[in-house]
Amino acid sequence: MGRLTAQGKAFASHAEVAYEDHCTIRRRVVTKDSGGGNLPRDQIIASNVPCRIKPSSVGEKQLAGATQSATAYTVRVPRLHLGQSLRIDSTCFLDIAARDEVEAQTLSVVAPLPHTGYVDAVAVRQS
Numbered sequence: 001m002g003r004l005t006a007q008g009k010a011f012a013s014h015a016e017v018a019y020e021d022h023c024t025i026r027r028r029v030v031t032k033d034s035g036g037g038n039l040p041r042d043q044i045i046a047s048n049v050p051c052r053i054k055p056s057s058v059g060e061k062q063l064a065g066a067t068q069s070a071t072a073y074t075v076r077v078p079r080l081h082l083g084q085s086l087r088i089d090s091t092c093f094l095d096i097a098a099r100d101e102v103e104a105q106t107l108s109v110v111a112p113l114p115h116t117g118y119v120d121a122v123a124v125r126q127s
Contacts, residue, residue, distance in 0.1 A: 019050030020052060020099070021052065021096055021097065022049060022050055023049050023051045023096045024046070024048070024095040024097075025088060025092055025093075026095065027093070028041075028043075028091060029041060042093075046081050049077050049081050051075055051076060051077045053075050054075075056122065072110070072122055072123070073123050074120060074123075075121050076119070078118060086119050088112050092109040092121075094107045094109065105125055107124065107125050109121050109122070109123045110122045
């Protein structure tokens, strides 16, 4: 038991150094209401998950006379969080917590990346 506790502490301190941010992973799901209609709601998959965000690309386009920009990021989270295996797909949103001078933001997952020892995904923020 002592060895497992030491491993857990070592992983926690490694995660604090390797991941700068924390996020809540949520998925939009649709359930049926009592009248048979669709009722969209958010399902929290995991919260306070350590993550690392790296910008991938930036693009702009004109749409109906307005400039719309999108920034793509590569987001990495550990494969396991609190003993739970994490899965991210294109139905997920990542709510990134604010830290220092960086504001909180929500990213929409576009696609998971091929399997590595981590969970990597491409996500976008549109404005």
